[in-house]
Amino acid sequence: MTPRIIITAAAWNLGLDTEEGAPEKPLFEAQCTSCGHSSGATEGRRLPAEAWALKHTGERPGHRSFRAIQTSFWRVTPAPGNPYASEVAE
Numbered sequence: 001m002t003p004r005i006i007i008t009a010a011a012w013n014l015g016l017d018t019e020e021g022a023p024e025k026p027l028f029e030a031q032c033t034s035c036g037h038s039s040g041a042t043e044g045r046r047l048p049a050e051a052w053a054l055k056h057t058g059e060r061p062g063h064r065s066f067r068a069i070q071t072s073f074w075r076v077t078p079a080p081g082n083p084y085a086s087e088v089a090e
């Protein structure tokens, strides 16, 4: 007997996470690629990370490369017609 595989599809939407507790704006952070030290993340403002990178190089002239990290949060929600549309997310 041939196994039967049933594939179903449901519509989902992907967008920015606007749930309570989610950051409203992107997080910005700079991380030194030489030593791994980080500016820490600030919400919605990249200037603190940029200023931290400049200060870090000023204090350690050999540390001149940084990973610029911008983090946004997404949420997947059921689209109309999706069987999960009427359920409350956990």
Ligand SMILES: [Zn+2]
Pocket (backbone or CB within 6 Å): 032, 033, 034, 035, 036, 037, 056, 060, 063
């Ligand atoms: Zn460093």
